[in-house]
Amino acid sequence: MATLLYSATMSLDGFIAGPDGDMSWLTEHLGPNPDVDGLVGDIGALLVGNRTFRGDDPNRGTSQEGAFGGVWSGPQFVLTHDLPAAPVPGVTFVTDLGAAVEAATAAAGDKYVNMLGADVAAQCLDAGLLDEILVCVAPVMLGDGVRLFSRPGGDRVRLERISLTHVPHATNIWMRVVR
Template sequence: MSRMLYSVTMSLDGFIAGPGGDMSWLTEHLGPNPTVDKVIGEIGALLVGNRTFRGDDPHRGTESEGKPFGGGWTGPQFVLTHHIPDTPVPGVTFVGDLDSGVAAAKAAAGDKYVNILGADTARQCLEAGVLDEILVFIAPVMLGDGVRLFDHPGGTNVRLERVELTHVPHATSIRFRVVG
């Protein structure tokens, strides 16, 4: 049975995108990373938030633009949105609610991970109790403002258990299991 994984690159000060969803900061931090390569091989489907799907792309202006993991991964994508477009997008299924999106993505992923892209979608999965793991790549930069890794107005306490820690020249990654 598939598991739900939120994987993301974050600045040291906790932002996954700059102000207005800007992802240009990430471009200089992309590069060979054995942990990313391993995770890509474990992904069976993507569950993507609408803002992430339609948002800024660190690969803008290259042949990798618009491709998950810069073209390093292909497969079924499920985009969570309240506004399903009239024109189909090849390889993308638009879903109107979290439950049907999670069910469809898990069915498509088989025994591999459903990788979540988008902070709000990850928060919704966490609140619904369906998020199993979080993998954070910490880039050596501070942005000072933008989209936080996790935002819960009023605060909350999410217990995590570290299961892996890796280092490469341009990032450190920490993998957690969601405990409760």
């Protein structure tokens, strides 16, 4: 059965995107990362939030545009209440969290369903569906923007560290959600 993983690069002060979803800050913090590079082949499907899907790609217009610097390809499921007028090749739009998770896990098989987007990850966490979190902490503070998790009034969530690794441009923290 698929494992639901939320992966993101985050500033030291907890932001995965700058104000208005700006992702340009990320380009100087990308580079070879054995944890992420190894993960890409283990991803069977993406579960993407609408804001992330329609948002800023720091590699837009280059050969590295798309998920994981353009090296990942496969089924994508976008959780949204704003369905597009025209179909997007390779993308399935789903309006219900349960249906989106069910479709993504079926497509992923025994691989990871990798979540992209803070809101969809928070929804999965709140629903008890999130299994693991991989955060690449970049050596920068953005001061404002989209937080890795924003759960005002949320309950404490216990995590268990799977691994901690250092690469020149980030510190990777991989954790399991303890249930």
